[in-house]
Amino acid sequence: MCNHYPTCPSADSLDREAAHVVRAHPDQGWSLLCNGVILFEDTGLLLPDGRVVAPHRGLVAA
Numbered sequence: 001m002c003n004h005y006p007t008c009p010s011a012d013s014l015d016r017e018a019a020h021v022v023r024a025h026p027d028q029g030w031s032l033l034c035n036g037v038i039l040f041e042d043t044g045l046l047l048p049d050g051r052v053v054a055p056h057r058g059l060v061a062a
Helices: none
Strands: 021-025 032-033 039-040
Touching: none
Parallel strands: none
Antiparallel strands: 021 032, 032 039
8 A cells, every 4th residue: 555665564564553654533543554554543554455553652750
């Protein structure tokens, strides 16, 4: 799906969230990345094969 150079990480890569945004819907809380991953504003992911990755927000320093 990616036409960028260098190509974006695949949906199976650990750095998959570094892919370019091709459609952003901030009003609905999600974006479609060029590798087919849907990224939700709570940091959860929906992968192209239907797998779900739970939200994984970083820890906030106190």
